Amino acid sequence: MSDEVEPGFVRVRLDLSYDGRDFSGWARQAGGRRTVQGEIEDALRTVTRSAETYELTVAGRTDAGVHARGQVAHVDLPEALWAEHRDKLLRRLAGRLGHDVRVWRVSEAPRGFNARFSAIWRRYAYRVTDHPGGVDPLLRGHVLWHDWTLDVDAMNEAAKPLLGEHDFAAYCKRREGATTIRTLQELRWERLPSGILEATVRADAFCHNMVRSLVGALLFVGDGHRPADWPGTVLAAGVRDSAVHVVRPHGLTLEEVGYPADELLAARNLEARNRRSLPGDRTTGGDAGCC
Structure with a gap:
């Protein structure tokens, strides 16, 4: 195309x-x-x-x-x-x-540039506080309050099996004709000096509700309601799990979009438009959509 x-x-x-x-x-x-x-x-x-x-x-x-x-x-x-x-x-x-x-x-824009199809990754941040007093009023529109103490190490351990190329159907709202196969390049949590917990989530693209569903699953691990292997088990099941909570949108920010060198833009466009499937899977979809 x-x-x-x-x-x-x-x-x-x-x-x-x-x-x-x-x-x-x-x-x-x-x-x-x-x-x-x-x-x-x-x-x-x-x-x-x-x-x-x-x-x-x-x-x-x-x-x-x-x-x-x-x-x-x-x-x-x-x-x-x-x-x-x-x-x-x-x-x-x-x-x-x-x-x-x-x-x-x-x-x-340089020749071959397409804001959507030229992108090789999108990086989001999701911000949460587990402070018993709640969210700083000056940050209330950008930080979620989680009313349980969170274990960052447990959440990072639970995130490891989610990295790489997978079918994220269990964490996405399906859209007709769209694939849910994505490559999750980075998923990690850190507690900032302010006490706020920040998740960094980077992938080649995201399907609908993917980031907020992943965050919701990891928060359940962080507060002790689910074991560390639960998010990976949900992923492997390949279907939406009603126990996976889609967290509220206001904690999520698109931080950065990455693009290749100018001479690689046209090739990236073609690659991103191609339908993809996992080995042994004949089901494909054509959407390289996001978020």
């Missing part, structure tokens, strides 16, 4: 962040719900005085209430429009966008 930019257009990369609490997720929705995509596309149309709305493609389609510090998107703009507005676009967007979403950088 070709990802060539149409003649007369230029692909523009946007690096952005947002506080997700007042958004109904990333993707534009019918019915007037406020979304990050809708907010930015409307602002782009307004500040460039365009009659047309130019659609954004994003690295990670975050759910309602999920935050982003290092989100990446791209948009294809007419060459004349880009030439006219490129030097003033960042400041004009800042003046138009709501206080809870910011574009930090706009740049002409």
Whole structure:
């Protein structure tokens, strides 16, 4: 599948962040719900005085209430429009966008770049406090309160069998025609000097509810309600387990998206679009979706 930019257009990369609490997720929705995509596309149309709305493609389609510090998107703009507005676009967007979403950088993307399919990993952080007094009021929109003392070592031990390429059907909300096979590259917990526990979760891509389900399973281990081998047993079963709790979205932040060197972008696009399966598994799906 070709990802060539149409003649007369230029692909523009946007690096952005947002506080997700007042958004109904990333993707534009019918019915007037406020979304990050809708907010930015409307602002782009307004500040460039365009009659047309130019659609954004994003690295990670975050759910309602999920935050982003290092989100990446791209948009294809007419060459004349880009030439006219490129030097003033960042400041004009800042003046138009709501206080809870910011574009930090706009740049002409290298050949072959696709914000979604060029990405080789996405890194999320989930933040939890087990302080008996609850969450610092200044952090309440970004940290989950867990009302049990958590054992970081136990959670890290339980995370080990989840690393690598697996079918994460047990931790994902299935979507028609989409694969749940992912490569989990990093999953670890640490207790920060502030006392907050931070999970770092990095994978080539994520299926729906995957991060929040993994965190929920590991919290059950950390507070002693489940043994350390339970998350791995759930994974091996390959089906959704009603005991796996999908934690609330406000503790989750997309921190960073990784891309290969410019000369490898086109090859990565093709690789990411390919359907994949595990050895001996004929079931495949075509979605390289996220979150």
